[in-house]
Amino acid sequence: MKTFTVDDLDNLQKEFYRMCDPDYWLYRIMLLKNSHDDFEKLKPSLTKNTEEAIDKDFQRVIRTELHFLYFQMVETLFEIIFAVSRHDNRDLWVALTFSNDRDTPFYSQTYKEIAKLNNFSEIFTKTIKTKIKDKATEIPLLRWIFYFIYPTKLKDDEWKKNLENIKRLLLKFARDFTDRGEYNAYKHSLRFYNTPFAMAIGLTGSNKMHSLGSSEDCITFLEEQKKRNERGEMVSTGRILKTQKPFYFQCDYDLCILIYAMIKNIIYTRKYTLLNELHGQNFTMANFVDLNIYKTAISKGVTKTSFTV
Secondary structure, three states: OOOOOOOOHHHHHHHHHHHOOOHHHHHHHHHHHHHHHOHHHHHHHHOOOOOOOOHHHHHHHHHHHHHHHHHHHHHHHHHHHHHHHHOOHHHHHHHHHOOOOOOOOOOOOHHHHHHOOOOOOHHHHOEEEEEEOOEEEEEEHHHHHHHOOOOOOOOHHHHHHHHHHHHHHHHHHHHHHHOOHHHHHHHOOOOEEEEEEEEEEEOOOOOOEEEEEEEEEEEEEEEEEEEEOOOOOEEEEEEEEEEEEEEOHHHHHHHHHHHHHHHHHHHHHHHHHHOHHHOOOOOOOOOOOOOOHHHHOOOOEOOOEEEEO
């Protein structure tokens, strides 16, 4: 097992919280959203130095980039969650840096842990003893992760609703990220294409068609077909699947904004608690009490289709 020596861990911690800027994610989100929505106005600048830009294809690329930004933000959020829930706040920068190194105490099997996330996972069931305004208290680990020991004015029933909505969002993020075949196709060689999608079925005894779902965007990619064996393991069948996964630009945008708010909460509640120069200053802290989780996470029809080739 590797061991590290840090000359001044306190200063390293302060440097990270002082310089870490969650607004990086917001700026990326808005760069894509505004470029897409105001494309006609911004077109002369966006398409500068391109010989023949096809408007609809250019906008499709922007929507695709935001879709995959969502996956990247989900991965980042869970990496931070696992790090702050298992290591000292002073170790956060180091823990994130070496989360993929098996020979360090900071190793995290992030992908597997996201896949295993469920209602009974530790981050939803564990409590932690701490102090808030110098008063000893015991709070849910989930609250400690997203709000640290920063005081809030939420009442008990509001806290319950707030943490329940956070939990539901995290479970949705985990489900989406676990089925990330298109994200892998994006990261490795851009081996996919994006086209409009529609699916319908004919009604018995009628010439009418019933729509199952449609989207102006659908990622099409190849993946290996797998099935569960007698031991419960997923093994290859030796077949290839052509998979189509529709996605929705506004939904991706909404979810990215929520993840940005979560990351900012984690960082800023610690920043404003641990940095003396920020004591007494206020910042905007997100809560999710009034979030309509069902509207945010709603499915708009077909979510995935696969056929052997």
